[in-house]
Amino acid sequence: MKPRLRNDRFLRACRREPVDATPVWFMRQAGRYMAEYRAIRARHSLLEICKRAELAAEVTLQPVERLGVDAAILFADILLLVEPLGVGLEFAGGDGPKLRHPVTSAADVDRLRRFDVATELGYVAESVRAVVARLDGRVPLIGFAGGPFTVASYLVEGGHSTDFLATKRLMYGEPEAWHRLLSLLSSLTSEYLRLQIEAGADAVQLFDSWVGALAPQDYRRYVLPHARAIFAPLAACGVPLIHFGTQTAALLADMRSAGASVVGVDWRIDLADAWQRIGAGAAVQGNLDPVALLAPWPVLAETARGLLRSVANRPGHVFNLGHGILPHTPVEAVADLVALVHEETANRVGPT
Numbered sequence: 001m002k003p004r005l006r007n008d009r010f011l012r013a014c015r016r017e018p019v020d021a022t023p024v025w026f027m028r029q030a031g032r033y034m035a036e037y038r039a040i041r042a043r044h045s046l047l048e049i050c051k052r053a054e055l056a057a058e059v060t061l062q063p064v065e066r067l068g069v070d071a072a073i074l075f076a077d078i079l080l081l082v083e084p085l086g087v088g089l090e091f092a093g094g095d096g097p098k099l100r101h102p103v104t105s106a107a108d109v110d111r112l113r114r115f116d117v118a119t120e121l122g123y124v125a126e127s128v129r130a131v132v133a134r135l136d137g138r139v140p141l142i143g144f145a146g147g148p149f150t151v152a153s154y155l156v157e158g159g160h161s162t163d164f165l166a167t168k169r170l171m172y173g174e175p176e177a178w179h180r181l182l183s184l185l186s187s188l189t190s191e192y193l194r195l196q197i198e199a200g201a202d203a204v205q206l207f208d209s210w211v212g213a214l215a216p217q218d219y220r221r222y223v224l225p226h227a228r229a230i231f232a233p234l235a236a237c238g239v240p241l242i243h244f245g246t247q248t249a250a251l252l253a254d255m256r257s258a259g260a261s262v263v264g265v266d267w268r269i270d271l272a273d274a275w276q277r278i279g280a281g282a283a284v285q286g287n288l289d290p291v292a293l294l295a296p297w298p299v300l301a302e303t304a305r306g307l308l309r310s311v312a313n314r315p316g317h318v319f320n321l322g323h324g325i326l327p328h329t330p331v332e333a334v335a336d337l338v339a340l341v342h343e344e345t346a347n348r349v350g351p352t
Helices: 009-014 035-041 046-051 053-067 106-111 122-135 148-157 165-173 175-199 216-222 224-237 249-257 271-278 290-294 297-311 331-345
Strands: 089-091 097-099 141-146 203-207 241-244 262-265 283-288 317-321
Touching: 009 203, 009 317, 035 046, 035 053, 046 053, 046 122, 053 122, 053 331, 097 148, 106 175, 122 141, 122 175, 141 148, 141 175, 148 165, 148 175, 148 224, 165 175, 175 203, 175 216, 175 224, 203 224, 216 224, 216 249, 224 241, 224 249, 249 262, 249 271, 262 271, 271 283, 271 297, 283 290, 283 297, 290 297, 290 331, 297 317, 297 331
Parallel strands: 141 203, 203 241, 241 262, 262 283, 283 317
Antiparallel strands: 089 097
16 A cells, blocks of 8 residues: 655645645656766666666655655656667767657658567566565655657757758658657557556656747647647546646646646746636746856745745645756755755745
């Protein structure tokens, strides 16, 4: 039986319910900025950590034990879903992921290997169960997957891109192949998130990190139907569904319409303005600039207070960054920020 949660303020905020303090967690809260993680990473590859439940659990819990955050997020990678497709995924040291067989044509799309998610990615479910057991109800666990545009961009570009030239060329030039590709990814992604929920994840987040590279009309035409196809089957699971991307100020209302109950916001838009675009029926997560964590403490503290003032104690806010923690971030600054948010908002977030 799953342990009863002793700290559920993150889940309550996602449901826009009253909380005793604003919940805090951070994207990439387990990572290179923590010495504990670097020590494990020195002995094990990224994929080895992801595929060994005891290692994934240990890394996932490091920030919970060190920082006092209100949620854990599973240590994994958005491209774990890509590996069984047969595209030759490699993590080449500090160069990031590379694909030996990128998807650049309709024929390449049709050659992708279909697979059973529970069979090929069962190790992720094992990691979820291991984390839930070790958390023992301290805080909720967030599972996640990559969004359809972002994962497709890695498949098409063969790695990370800044201009998404090859991705958009396929999208514009071979739209039928594009939609077949995203239909496959959305089906697998929805099954993958369900796998994590059934293993014990209390919430899931869809990281469509690079979707802000699209114009609004292109997002609606080429991506939104597939995002909806991911979220729709998960609605009955009863857990918060979070939708996140960067540079998405013009897309926020459309992203909300995809079906998530929480929308993540980056730092390029005022949070109050973002919330207005998203609409009153959703919770909002974000949106501190990750570089602010490297600023002098008085600057960081006042920046965080200003963000909280813009929320005006409105229920449904999850404090987070606008993207992931950067590698050179001082751990002490992260821990101090968690404490500040809790202190500034204690017993101030009222009912809906």
